[in-house]
Amino acid sequence: MTKLTTIILAAGKGTRMKSDLHKVLHPIAGRPMLDHLMASAQELNPAQTVVVVGAGRDQLERALGERAETCLQEPQLGTGHAVQQAQGALRDLEGDVLILYGDVPFVRAATMRRMLERLHAEDAPAVVVLGFEPDDALQYGRVIADDAGRIDRMVEYKDASEEERACRLCNSGLMAARAADMFDLLARVGNDNAQAEYYLVDVVNVANGDGRTSAVVKTDDPREVAGINSRAELAEAERQWQDFRREEAMADGVSLKAPETVFFSWDTRLGRDVTIEPNVIFGPGVTVADHATIRAFSHLEGASVGEHAVVGPYARLRPGTVLEEGAKVGNFVEIKNAVMGKGAKASHLTYLGDATIGAEANIGAGTITCNYDGYFKHRTVIGPRAFIGSNSALIAPVKIGADAIVAAGSAVSRDVADGELRMVRAEQLVKPGWADRFHDTMKKKKAGENPAEGGPDGGGK
Structure with a gap:
């Protein structure tokens, strides 16, 4: 040549x-x-x-x-x-x-x-x-x-x-x-x-x-x-590129429920029989394997989604995220620089940053990995089949062993051994009848208020 x-x-x-x-x-x-x-x-x-x-x-x-x-x-x-x-x-x-x-x-x-x-x-x-x-x-x-x-x-x-x-x-x-x-x-x-x-x-x-x-x-x-000389022409070029990529994806065996609402990056890679629901955005560096489902209103960037994995709705996968086969990330879950093992689940309202989650582990709603101390990032390791109760804070660096259970509402700052239960809560204080007495006192006080000082008859609060 x-x-x-x-x-x-x-x-x-x-x-x-x-x-x-x-x-x-x-x-x-x-x-x-x-x-x-x-x-x-x-x-x-x-x-x-x-x-x-x-x-x-x-x-x-x-x-x-x-x-x-x-x-x-x-x-x-x-x-x-x-x-x-x-x-x-x-x-x-x-x-x-x-x-x-x-x-x-x-x-x-x-x-x-x-x-x-x-x-x-x-x-x-x-x-x-x-x-x-x-x-x-x-x-x-x-x-x-x-x-x-x-x-x-x-x-x-x-x-x-x-x-x-x-x-x-x-x-x-x-x-x-x-x-x-x-x-x-x-x-x-x-x-x-x-x-x-x-x-x-x-x-x-x-x-x-x-x-x-x-x-x-x-x-x-x-x-x-077509040349691009203005913001309007740039937007038209984006529309043209996205239309072509959507058509290409569907021709390659991807199901787009509402194609015009899905936005790809130049390097998005999709497997066969992938299902993508409406209003999904792919940033650079995303790979989605066969039979995965990306549910509505999810945002993915720098992430790898394994076969049969489920993302969303309303999930955010940030760079460094890896979902292995069958992993599930549910609504309002954010993951960054973390690996979800085979079949692991984080179904709701969770932040997992700088973490490794073992196969079949279950992460309860409201769980966060406290990965940043203001100067450095630290890693959380959760073993296979571990169960993290709702509203738990895992303060990195920390390791949760295989089959371990972290009780709901715990703030864990030390390693949990395999098969161990860790409960980190203040002792509950019970005062029988205290709330009833409080309400009675406050109601009487309110009923006896001077109208000039405000309240129901005095106007303004």
């Missing part, structure tokens, strides 16, 4: 987002839109990735780390000028270049491959452009091409005639070319246009002037090349 370099344009200020965060770092399904694009491009195994940056350069370089090289476009004089800045970062001009946009995150790897395959077809076009036909062409640049996809010319909307604007084939901005061709053509692009900018699309017109042909490849789905 020919060596490939991907050049991603991300130098725009993104002013319409009205955000301190760089536009291409805004998340879709919990993942920066730039990372969605880079993941697709990575399927083509590029030898080099160069990101053209401008405003917000420091943010982008921190986010990219070692995954890509960056080059600065300053001042910003158009898309053609942006691609020119990448030339200095290229190791050489061998192979192909694929021009992508950081705010167009949903381009599929298959579409990128089609562009490169067309570039190496028998007629050897100088440039391949990705086109699309939207329902409303709006102010997109137009691609004027014949039925075979050979491009006659390309024109920006502001510079187009009425006849050219009537063409429905629009320019997505994405291009493929041989690296040497791309930079030779760019060197001859001028800025005699309405914006006084160097347009990338003009490389096609320069190639035409050389007597060479260029070609257009059309995407089947215009949503693939």
Whole structure:
């Protein structure tokens, strides 16, 4: 295969987002839109990735780390000028270049491959452009091409005639070319246009002037090349991604009771015959095994749910949570960095943090693991088949042995041995008749109140 370099344009200020965060770092399904694009491009195994940056350069370089090289476009004089800045970062001009946009995150790897395959077809076009036909062409640049996809010319909307604007084939901005061709053509692009900018699309017109042909490849789905420039467009991109993921999940054997109310993360993994009830949210890092049930209004992040496990309703699983086969986490239970063993249950109103709960253990309502002392986190270990009574506080670090019982209302600060009963309560004090005498005294006192001092006849309390 020919060596490939991907050049991603991300130098725009993104002013319409009205955000301190760089536009291409805004998340879709919990993942920066730039990372969605880079993941697709990575399927083509590029030898080099160069990101053209401008405003917000420091943010982008921190986010990219070692995954890509960056080059600065300053001042910003158009898309053609942006691609020119990448030339200095290229190791050489061998192979192909694929021009992508950081705010167009949903381009599929298959579409990128089609562009490169067309570039190496028998007629050897100088440039391949990705086109699309939207329902409303709006102010997109137009691609004027014949039925075979050979491009006659390309024109920006502001510079187009009425006849050219009537063409429905629009320019997505994405291009493929041989690296040497791309930079030779760019060197001859001028800025005699309405914006006084160097347009990338003009490389096609320069190639035409050389007597060479260029070609257009059309995407089947215009949503693939939708750009994101505002919060409203970001929300639409999120909706588009979620709709696709819901359809994919159901096609793979997941039951969604109310699909439009379930929100996935980019890396959510679901097994077969999983049931997900309404209003469930998956944050990053969640895996759900076969036959598990996620009940309504639950929130999961960084968690692993085993086969036949049940979560919720109204449960929260935080990072580090592992539910083994058949474990149950019920309503208003929060778990963080804890393992629930096979068949273990915490059915209601419980917080389990930094804990290991053995198989078949039962955690009563209102139980908490007191895992934080204000400076350090400590772990609670509960043995298999242990029974923790309601409203118990387990003060970590502490170990509850196998088959042990902690009586309801206990505050346990020392280890409990296997099979032991631990009851930690103050002695109950009983005073027969005290409550009756108290009520009688207070009623007589209230009946004898001076109306001027308030009470039933004096008004106000």
